[in-house]
Amino acid sequence: MTLSARRLLLRAALLGLLPALSLRAADLPDLFAQRVKSCVTVEFLVENELDRQPVSVLGVCVDTNGTIVLPATAIGARVSVRQLKDFKVYLPDSATAYGAEYLGQDVLTGWHFVRAEEKIRAQLVPVTAWVVPGAPEPRLADQVWGIGLRGKDEDFRPYFLMSRVGLIEAMPQQTGIAATEVAGPGLPVFNRDGALVGLALNSFGQNYLMFSRRERGQPVVLVDVEESSVFLFNREVLPYLGRVPKNPSGRPLPWLGAFGLEPVAPDVAKFLQLENQSALVVSEVLENSPAEKAGLKGHDIIVALDGQPLPRLKPDQAVVTYLEREIDRRLPGDRLPLTVLRDGKRLELDVTLGDEPRIIREADRRYFERLGLTVREFLYGDGVARRVKVAEQRGVIVDFVKPNSPAAAGGVEFDDWVREIDGKEIKTYADAVAALSAIEADKTRADFVLLTSRDGETAVRRVKLQ
Amino acid sequence: MKIATLNESPARSITAAVALALLSAAPAVAGMSGGFNRLLEAVVRIDVREVSFEQGARRFVAGVGSGVILSKDGLVLTNAHVASPYAVEISITLPSLERVSAQLVGWDHWTDLALIRLDVDEVKRRGLTFQHADFGNSDKLYVGETVYAVGTPYGLTRTVTRGIISNDRRYFEDDEGVHGYETGTFNNWLQTDAAINPGNSGGPLVTEDGKVVGINSRGFIGADNLGFAIPANVARRVVDELLAHGAITRSYIGLVPGTLQDLEHFYGLALNIGMLVKSVDPGSPAARAGLHGGDVLLAINGQTVDGRFPEQLPPIQNAIASLPVGSTVRLSVKRGTETLDVPVVTERLESRMGEEWAFDKWGVSVRKVSRAYARENQLDSDLGVIVLGVQPGFPAAVAGLAPGDIITRVNQQPLADLATLKGLYDQYDRQPASLLVEVTRERRVSLFILKP
Numbered sequence: 001m002t003l004s005a006r007r008l009l010l011r012a013a014l015l016g017l018l019p020a021l022s023l024r025a026a027d028l029p030d031l032f033a034q035r036v037k038s039c040v041t042v043e044f045l046v047e048n049e050l051d052r053q054p055v056s057v058l059g060v061c062v063d064t065n066g067t068i069v070l071p072a073t074a075i076g077a078r079v080s081v082r083q084l085k086d087f088k089v090y091l092p093d094s095a096t097a098y099g100a101e102y103l104g105q106d107v108l109t110g111w112h113f114v115r116a117e118e119k120i121r122a123q124l125v126p127v128t129a130w131v132v133p134g135a136p137e138p139r140l141a142d143q144v145w146g147i148g149l150r151g152k153d154e155d156f157r158p159y160f161l162m163s164r165v166g167l168i169e170a171m172p173q174q175t176g177i178a179a180t181e182v183a184g185p186g187l188p189v190f191n192r193d194g195a196l197v198g199l200a201l202n203s204f205g206q207n208y209l210m211f212s213r214r215e216r217g218q219p220v221v222l223v224d225v226e227e228s229s230v231f232l233f234n235r236e237v238l239p240y241l242g243r244v245p246k247n248p249s250g251r252p253l254p255w256l257g258a259f260g261l262e263p264v265a266p267d268v269a270k271f272l273q274l275e276n277q278s279a280l281v282v283s284e285v286l287e288n289s290p291a292e293k294a295g296l297k298g299h300d301i302i303v304a305l306d307g308q309p310l311p312r313l314k315p316d317q318a319v320v321t322y323l324e325r326e327i328d329r330r331l332p333g334d335r336l337p338l339t340v341l342r343d344g345k346r347l348e349l350d351v352t353l354g355d356e357p358r359i360i361r362e363a364d365r366r367y368f369e370r371l372g373l374t375v376r377e378f379l380y381g382d383g384v385a386r387r388v389k390v391a392e393q394r395g396v397i398v399d400f401v402k403p404n405s406p407a408a409a410g411g412v413e414f415d416d417w418v419r420e421i422d423g424k425e426i427k428t429y430a431d432a433v434a435a436l437s438a439i440e441a442d443k444t445r446a447d448f449v450l451l452t453s454r455d456g457e458t459a460v461r462r463v464k465l466q
Numbered sequence: 467m468k469i470a471t472l473n474e475s476p477a478r479s480i481t482a483a484v485a486l487a488l489l490s491a492a493p494a495v496a497g498m499s500g501g502f503n504r505l506l507e508a509v510v511r512i513d514v515r516e517v518s519f520e521q522g523a524r525r526f527v528a529g530v531g532s533g534v535i536l537s538k539d540g541l542v543l544t545n546a547h548v549a550s551p552y553a554v555e556i557s558i559t560l561p562s563l564e565r566v567s568a569q570l571v572g573w574d575h576w577t578d579l580a581l582i583r584l585d586v587d588e589v590k591r592r593g594l595t596f597q598h599a600d601f602g603n604s605d606k607l608y609v610g611e612t613v614y615a616v617g618t619p620y621g622l623t624r625t626v627t628r629g630i631i632s633n634d635r636r637y638f639e640d641d642e643g644v645h646g647y648e649t650g651t652f653n654n655w656l657q658t659d660a661a662i663n664p665g666n667s668g669g670p671l672v673t674e675d676g677k678v679v680g681i682n683s684r685g686f687i688g689a690d691n692l693g694f695a696i697p698a699n700v701a702r703r704v705v706d707e708l709l710a711h712g713a714i715t716r717s718y719i720g721l722v723p724g725t726l727q728d729l730e731h732f733y734g735l736a737l738n739i740g741m742l743v744k745s746v747d748p749g750s751p752a753a754r755a756g757l758h759g760g761d762v763l764l765a766i767n768g769q770t771v772d773g774r775f776p777e778q779l780p781p782i783q784n785a786i787a788s789l790p791v792g793s794t795v796r797l798s799v800k801r802g803t804e805t806l807d808v809p810v811v812t813e814r815l816e817s818r819m820g821e822e823w824a825f826d827k828w829g830v831s832v833r834k835v836s837r838a839y840a841r842e843n844q845l846d847s848d849l850g851v852i853v854l855g856v857q858p859g860f861p862a863a864v865a866g867l868a869p870g871d872i873i874t875r876v877n878q879q880p881l882a883d884l885a886t887l888k889g890l891y892d893q894y895d896r897q898p899a900s901l902l903v904e905v906t907r908e909r910r911v912s913l914f915i916l917k918p
Contacts, residue, residue: 260910265866268913271902281904283911299875299904299911343878387844420760423732423802449732451760456844457722458745458759462729 257289
């Protein structure tokens with residue numbers, strides 16, 4: 001065969017292939033154009049004492065009422081609902097802002113729920129519209145694709161991302177990790193035919209070595225905040241889309257009260273004669289908690305829940321999330337039957353979950369502009385962090401110190417525990433607010449004195465006002 | 467800027483030795499007093515080889531310091547950070563350029579002083595001679611008075627530098643200044659601008675008549691001529707007690723003092739009285755007696771205290787430390803508008819540091835959790851040992867142990883003391899078998915398997 005003849009044959013073969021390929025590829029832009037309608041960018045402000053911090057996150061529309069789900073990390077755990085302002089929703093490829101309302105955070109999924117105003121709802125398509133009943137779950141090496149959204153200066157322009165499934169892991173939720181980025185975090189992931197297969201999480205950290213003139217090969221972890229290669233499968237997403245919080249605080253919050261649950265490695269499990277399962281060491285049992293009431297003790301090893309051995313998951317740490325989710329899918333008052341190992345013996349403990357004490361985002365707080373500090377109520381968790389028994393928990397916590405303010409000059413720092421003001425013991429948050437308000441109002445005051453604790457050390461801080 | 471102790475690493479002393487050889491042709495100092503010249507014959511170089519448990523194993527490190535001979539029978543005074551119980555070999559170079567070995571008599575890290583003794587038999591056998599120095603009265607020193615530092619900076623033996631007393635009541639406390647042990651709580655320091663460098667540690671600070679008024683101990687690294695010495699009158703008492711008992715016993719009640727600077731008015735105090743209680747160690751005698759941070763200590767056993775400024779704190783601390791262990795001390799305390807009379811029973815003062823050990827086959831070095839460490843870190847008890855270091859590739863590192871971990875139980879049995887762990891190690895040494903190790907790391911309890 002001559003060279004030209006071989007070339008001709010090759011060309012023929014290619015031509016034969018091409019129609020099939022182009023036929024399938026042609027529908028992707030259409031699929032993309034439809035599915036973009038489920039994606040939004042949500043902007044809001046976090047109002048602090050001195051500044052307002054703008055936040056921009058991606059969200060997905062989940063129903064016809066304009067309900068939008070934002071990733072768990074969209075709002076920091078310390079931020080109170082009262083600090084959240086000016087929610088706005090933007091459609092892809094549009095500069096028009098629509099109003100929205102914050103509904104709260106769901107305890108089980110961690111998702112934040114937002115409801116977009118009426119006007120925009122007709123332009124949104126719930127992500128559930130792309131569910132194809134009976135569509136298979138992604139398998140290794142399957143093609144998956146999704147959408148990324150550019151920033152505000154580019155009118156949130158949508159773009160196409162595609163990859164293949166590289167790893168599937170129960171962490172404990174069924175999670176797909178694609179070879180490269182597949183969607184913006186919080187946005188849906190589709191299979192090649194356009195069926196919804198999952199929802200992108202925040203991307204995992206990736207290890208790099210950083211070289212510079214001074215440092216040779218310093219290890220760094222980089223996290224892509226715009227695109228993610230990690231996604232939860234439908235089965236971890238679809239059943240929970242309806243968990244719209246009843247109130248912004250997200251209550252009720254189920255509570256066990258065991259601090260520091262540490263997984264055991266497989267070799268430890270084997271040593272403890274726990275084959276093919278995992279276990280959790282309880283570091284401390286918190287005072288007056290449901291765990292304490294049920295007789296759980298520090299150093300106990302939890303081996304089973306509801307009579308079922310704790311599953312062996314990878315990484316070992318995933319079993320902690322497993323137990324936490326089992327708690328969070330229940331309600332205060334529900335039972336949590338645990339089997340523990342104590343001194344080599346198995347014990348059955350029947351825990352009745354409680355309602356979690358007030359958490360930091362619910363705390364009352366007040367900023368005193370002239371003094372330059374914010375105080376907030378002393379929470380149960382503050383007692384845990386400082387190892388202070390419930391009976392001795394009083395005073396308030398410094399939540400903010402304004403730079404160069406009298407409080408800052410007096411040596412007051414963030415997270416200081418204020419126990420006395422001007423020599424008087426502060427029992428409650430109201431005591432502190434009354435005392436500090438009086439000081440703030442009194443323009444003749446030259447100074448005031450706080451007794452504060454920090455890292456177990458108590459110090460007297462004199463704050464000069466003039 | 468960091469205050470550092472002034473003993474010296476071996477690598478530097480080699481270069482220093484070369485420099486010394488080059489300079490040895492320099493003419494001798496002339497015209498000083500007879501006492502001063504005698505003193506020069508009493509200052510020695512101290513070479514110490516000591517054990518370190520930092521790296522997950524028993525390692526040996528060498529250092530160079532200075533010392534001063536105090537008696538005919540070869541007692542040498544130096545710093546606790548030069549000669550300590552970690553020393554495995556102490557060798558002394560006499561001014562006559564003879565080397566002789568020495569043994570530790572006792573140490574007191576709180577004042578950074580140690581007493582060693584020359585090998586008397588060896589001295590006799592070899593017919594070695596030396597002078598001994600006398601203490602001067604450090605309370606009589608005045609600021610501006612000329613003083614000389616004698617020692618072995620950077621290995622340069624018999625180096626004399628001159629300066630003045632820059633301050634005679636410097637306050638300086640270091641939580642881990644002597645081999646990780648606490649220092650400076652019970653004494654003030656002499657500050658001098660006589661040049662003090664690494665290797666001067668343990669050498670004397672003397673007046674023109676050759677009387678020892680201080681023991682040079684530390685300096686500000688990176689600063690010019692800010693050196694610190696332990697006053698002779700402190701050293702004299704420490705020497706007496708170390709000679710008599712080999713150690714110094716002090717009392718502890720758990721008050722952490724603070725200065726009252728500017729706050730006298732707020733507390734409505736009479737002039738020049740009172741010491742602020744900054745905090746109270748949890749579980750200490752003072753805590754059990756109900757004292758807490760913000761109280762103001764007015765008097766100890768009826769004796770009023772004045773602790774408005776930092777340099778006034780060590781004498782107060784020393785007054786408490788000097789009380790008999792187990793005795794009841796009456797503290798007069800101001801709280802709000804009340805004045806309380808609080809009896810407190812003293813305990814024996816302990817360091818935060820505990821005994822250290824290395825388990826070679828496990829590749830781990832540990833330190834016993836002390837009562838003070840447990841209190842400081844709000845641990846439930848002094849159970850267990852702290853991991854100091856692990857050797858990569860050895861069982862402890864492979865199991866996942868890391869420095870800072872506290873091993874609380876082995877095979878589910880509480881680890882009350884280091885001897886228990888040594889026993890388990892001997893067993894392992896004879897017949898290696900897996901051990902279940904329970905570790906507390908930042909309040910979290912984890913389990914590990916130590917595999918042969």
